[in-house]
Amino acid sequence: MSRQYDVIIWGASGFTGRLVAEYYTSRYGVDGDLKWAIAGRNQAKLEGIRSDLGNEAIPIIIADSMDEASLDKMVAQTKVICSTVGPYAKYGSPLVAACVKNGTDYCDLCGETQWIRRMIDAHHDTAKANGTRIVNSCGFDSIPSDMGVYFLQKEAKERTGNYCQHIKMRVKGMKGGFSGGTYASMNNIMAEAQKDRSIYKILFNPYSLNPVDAQKGKDKQDLMKVVFDEDFKSWISPFVMAGINTRIVRRSHALDGFPYGADFQYDEAMFSGAGIGNKLKAQAAAVGMGVVMMSKPNSITKKVVNRFMPKPGEGPSREERESGYFKLAFLGKFENGSQLYGVVKGDRDPGYGSTSKMLGESAVCLAKDKEKTPAIGGILTPATALGDALLDRLQQNAGLSFEIRD
Ligand SMILES: NC(=O)c1ccc[n+]([C@@H]2O[C@H](COP(=O)([O-])OP(=O)(O)OC[C@H]3O[C@@H](n4cnc5c(N)ncnc54)[C@H](OP(=O)(O)O)[C@@H]3O)[C@@H](O)[C@H]2O)c1
The missing domain is CATH 3.30.360 (Dihydrodipicolinate Reductase; domain 2)
Structure with missing residues (x-):
C-alpha cells in the first residue's frame, strides 16, 4: 500500500488529539521516518496547534465528519487514521465506513459500547474480508x-x-x-x-x-x-x-x-x-x-x-x-x-497523558509493524490486532510497565 502518510491524527484541534500531536512531535519529529499529519474541520485552529507545537512543517488536512467526500479524500492518503473525534456515536460512523471502503487501518479512543456494537454489525465482515483493521478503545479504556x-x-x-x-x-x-x-x-x-x-x-x-x-x-x-x-x-x-x-x-x-x-x-x-x-x-x-x-x-x-x-x-x-x-x-x-x-x-494521568501515548503508539504499530502483527481484518481489539508488537511499544515508548510479582 503506497500512501503519502503513515498516520493522520484526526481531531488534532481537540484536547486529546493535540496531545497525540505533541507526543509525535517530541518522539518522532516531523521529517523523520514516521510520516504524519494533523487533520480536523477548522484550518485556523489546526494552524494554531501547529504554531504551538513549534513546527510549521506539520501538514494539515481539512475534512469534516459530516462530509463523506472529504473523509474519502483524507483516508485515501494515509495508512492509518488515528481518531480523537468524539462522541464517536455522533461523529464516528462515516469515518469508519470510509476507512473500511478504502482499506485504511484505524484506531480510536472509543468507550461507547453501543457504537462499537453498531460498527461490528455494519462493518466487521467487510473489514475481515478486505483486511482492514479497525481497532477501538486504544486509550486507558481499554x-x-x-x-x-x-x-x-x-x-x-x-x-x-x-x-x-x-x-x-x-x-x-x-x-x-x-x-x-x-x-x-x-x-x-x-x-x-x-x-x-x-x-x-x-x-x-x-x-x-x-x-x-x-x-x-x-x-x-x-x-x-x-x-x-x-x-x-x-x-x-x-x-x-x-x-x-x-x-x-x-x-x-x-x-x-x-x-x-x-x-x-x-x-x-x-x-x-x-x-x-x-x-x-x-x-x-x-x-x-x-x-x-x-x-x-x-x-x-x-x-x-x-x-x-x-x-x-x-x-x-x-x-x-x-x-x-x-x-x-x-x-x-x-x-x-x-x-x-x-x-x-x-x-502519566490515565485519561490524557498516558492515553495520548497509548493511542499514538497503537497508530504507529498499525502503520509500521504489519509483519509483526496478526494478518487479520475486522472490528478488532488492541490485543487481537496488535499483540506482542504493541506490548513492546507500550513499554519502550509509552511509559507503561507490565510485570509479574510474587
Ligand atoms: N478511552 C480513553 O481512555 C479516552 C481518553 C480521552 C478521551 N477519550 C475520548 O476521546 C474523544 C475526544 O475527547 P476530547 O476530550 O479530546 O474531546 P474534544 O476536546 O471535545 O475534541 C473533539 C474533537 O472533535 C472534533 N470534531 C467535532 N465535530 C467534528 C466534525 N463534525 N468534524 C470533524 N471534527 C469534529 C473537534 O473539532 P473542533 O476543534 O473543530 O471543534 C475536536 O477536534 C471523546 O469521545 C472521549 O470520550 C477517550
Missing part, C-alpha cells in the same frame, strides 16, 4: 485491561502450561482528571439509551461485543455496589470503565477462538482498602459516581452536575497530567487453585 490480560495469560502459559481460568483486575491507584470530550461521550451514551431503550440491553450484556452467536459465559453484570473481596482482603467498589473494558477483553477472547476456555471469567473493580472507614468512603464514591452517570439528560441534577464539568476542548492541566499515574493489579486464578499476580502501571 489498553491496560486488554493488554494486561494478554500479558498475564501469556506469562501463565509460559510458566505453567495453562491459562488462568479467572482474572480479576483491581484499580490499586490512579490520579488524573477528565476532559469535556469524555464527559460529552458519557452523556451521549445515556441520551441515546433514554431515546432507545434497547441500548440498555447492550450496555448491561457482559458479552455485548462478542459475535452474536458467542455471547454466553460465566461472567455476570459489572459490580454495582461495595463488597468485600476475599482474594485481596479489601473492600472493592464499581469501576466506571469496567463497562467498556470487560467487553473489550471478552471480545479479544472470542475473536481469538476462546483459548482460555469457555468458562473464562474476567471482572474489574476499584480497590478500596480494608476496614469500615474504607467501606464507607467507597460507598460514598459509588453513590457520587451513580449520580453523575445515571442522572437523566434534562434533569435538575444533571444541570447542576454539568456546571462543574469541563467543556469540550478542556481537560487536566499539564501539571496534573505529569503528576498523574495509574496502577492496576491483575490476579489470575488457575483451575487447580494456584494464582499468578501481575501489575500494569502508567507514568
